Amino acid sequence: MKLPRFAHLTTLLLLFAVGLLLSACHQDEPQPWQLTNISGHMPDLSFRLTNDEGKTVTADDYRGKVTLLYFGYTHCPDVCPLTMAQLHVVMQRLGKLADGASILFVSVDPNRDTPAVLHEYVKAFDPHAVGLTGSPADIEALTKRYRAAFTREAGKSDGSYDVSHSSGIYVFDGNGKARLLATPEDAQDKLVHDLHLLLGPGSAP
Template structure:
């Protein structure tokens, strides 16, 4: 996998790129805030894993929640969503071109469904968690179904490498 490299917009409304998280262990998850089950479950599992870590390790972890649904997931919506999972979670998104660039880079698929009469739509997306070490090198691909203990152990190993 290629190293961490992206240019998106953070939940604060400012631009964000890999330099903003340099030195941290970075976990990247692609999803959307209107996801009924997969996204909140995966992020809750990541949040629980972070709580298993010593504070010194936890403080050097950033979880980037990359929304592939920028139409609904404005910075304000992302901020409200990620706050539920903890201070180490940062929502990011971008326009279609920026999202396509980053999803193509990591071979992540997503597809916006056809709108319903009420304007709602589903989003199909990959559910892997990409893990990068403090140097921004890709090290692991975690499954959203991995146990909290396994995720915490993987993060500890990554942090020790940094």
């Protein structure tokens, strides 16, 4: 029995329409993250530095925890203390989940930020924070690895100086995989939301 005229064309059009609907549904699927998703665009967490207790540590020492990596320095007049204070509030809002996270504050001013100075600084903000320092070459290599930047400004008459630096917060999962990037423009709620996904039961893949 022959199909009616245009039956083949109708069938093809129907299949095409279904395909468009499925494609639209796939595109409209809500994404779990509220921050910028950098999965697959940044390398795994990797470093060898000195922590604020004077011990040599590597990224492996923080495996199993969600890690927030931030580049700053203790003499920073504004953005660093504001960021650290914000992260403290985020940790408080996470409650017990915060025990599964670490804040790594990497100094871009290793000449002044000794382990002792870093320890006093980071612990004044949050117990989950760890100060990290190293040689200028080590710090430069790490910032380049994550496409961050810093520049020492010209010294002032009193011998002090400022360091301009990137202000992003890099979030790595418990396996050391780069997952998210938070910026100063991002609302605190976004970071809390996404950390809940990474830290909570059935953590986001």
